[in-house]
Amino acid sequence: MQDLKEFNKKIQNFTIKSFRGGSKFKNEDTLMARITPCLENGKTAFVDILEKEEIGFGSTEFIVLSGKPEKTTNEFVFYLSISPKLRSEAIQSMSGTSGRQRIQTDLFRSKEIAIPKIFEQKAVVKILSDLDSKIELNNQTNRTLEQIAQTLFKHWFVDFEFPNVEGKPYKSSGGKMIESGLGLVPEGWKVRSLDQIADFLNGLALQKYPPAGEDFLPVIKIRELRQGVTVDSDKADISIPDEYIVEDGDVLFSWSGSLEVVIWCGGPGALNQHLFKITSKEYPKWFFYQWTKYHLTEFQLIAEGKATTMGHIQRHHLTEAKILVPQRAILEKINKIMAPKFELLVNNKIEIRNLTQIRDSLLPKLMSGKIRVS
Incomplete structure (x- = not known):
């Protein structure tokens, strides 16, 4: 399953x-x-x-x-x-x-x-399967982008084989390493904690913010991280504070129950409790996204060890999760590689959402015969 x-x-x-x-x-x-x-x-x-x-x-x-x-x-x-x-x-x-x-x-x-008759069934399937094929192509592209980004991140920030001034792999070419709380790291790199490079905003108890009128924001819970917003998603008032509104491209981290880190591209929504929205005024999204993913297995083990039905982590675990920050010039160099990949991944996810909405709106009409094809 x-x-x-x-x-x-x-x-x-x-x-x-x-x-x-x-x-x-x-x-x-x-x-x-x-x-x-x-x-x-x-x-x-x-x-x-x-x-x-x-x-x-x-x-x-x-x-x-x-x-x-x-x-x-x-x-x-x-x-x-x-x-x-x-x-x-x-x-x-x-x-x-x-x-x-x-x-x-x-x-x-x-x-x-x-x-409908067989010939019409085939016509219906052609329309829907063409949409599904484009959705799957985008999914495959995004899986490849994720793999490339993760490989690059490891190469630069774990193996320390980023290019030196001569374009050669830093560590294996004899680059200077110094002792740190994380062992030997490149000279000039700083050890920081996750909550020092990004803000982790916990969501609201949104049952306290029911819609006051016809306009609303869909509530983003752990379920929505997996399947997107649906007609069954809860609704919240549009007047919630701006910082709790989630937009396409935001990085979300479910810290309770099923721990996941995702790039949200499901349209505007309201951030529910048990989810962090991760932001930073100093560092690019891909940077804190990759570092949070780097510590995800560790966080999941912590949550599994909790003697409750809803395993979770606490804020002090973010402080205890150490990361490395390189010199500004190195970060800017890798950002030129990683940022376009992150942007393409977001754009693909938005297109997947739009294609899925088109498919899902056509599906009941085609299956019921409200829209006839031949």
Whole structure:
């Protein structure tokens, strides 16, 4: 189940194992999560990762769907499974104990759905899959950008192999190293804490700020970090202090529950408690974003060690998390490389959001026949 990403057609990861049970599937099948909260979170994917004639298997918490010859195409079934109407009915039909509710396959056996002819299904799929292909291309580009940025960051700030005045790797070319609280570091570099290079603003208890009128800001909680703003997102009044308004390109850090660091590109929103908005007047966003990510595993281990259901870190952990600041000239040099990559990543994420909104607005109209194609 962890290999499926929320509201993403593409299967992100897989492992090779011997079959010992589970749901079997083949290419062009649809995997639909049947258990809470995975179904509500949008874990549904279209299988296209297998070799010809190869069979995959996975969790029993998937329902495996496929088209029927001469009635439905496989890809049309995928888009049917993520359509708002069917998803809503599936969620409402869930039964079982709290926290372990599931949809039953009987829902699909008993439900009647009006479907277009095969040629029209293919036309619908062409429109939606073209949008999904562009979304996936941007996702792939962003994954590459993240990998490049992380590699560069490590090369400069962990391995100390940034170019010296002669353009050679600093450390391996004999660059001068001095003792510090973090061991040997390049001469002139300063040891600082995370909260010395950036401000970590905790969000508000936004239930105290309900909308006073029709205008509102969607509330950004941990759930929104994963799946973006939805119709189910809470609403806050637009009059909250400006510093608690989140904009595209802001760096957010969930310090409680599921600890994550993300670059927000879901449009304007209101910062909820349990989230930090990270800003700095002195350092570029990529700099404090990468250093926060560098300490993320350490923070997650701290949170896991808490004897509470909502593991978390505290502000003193930000102070204890040490980082390195190079001389201004070195920072300016790497900034010329990193800043454009950060900007491109943000622009791609915004385009992904816009394309997703177009797809999601077309999906119910195309599936219901309100918009006809041929």
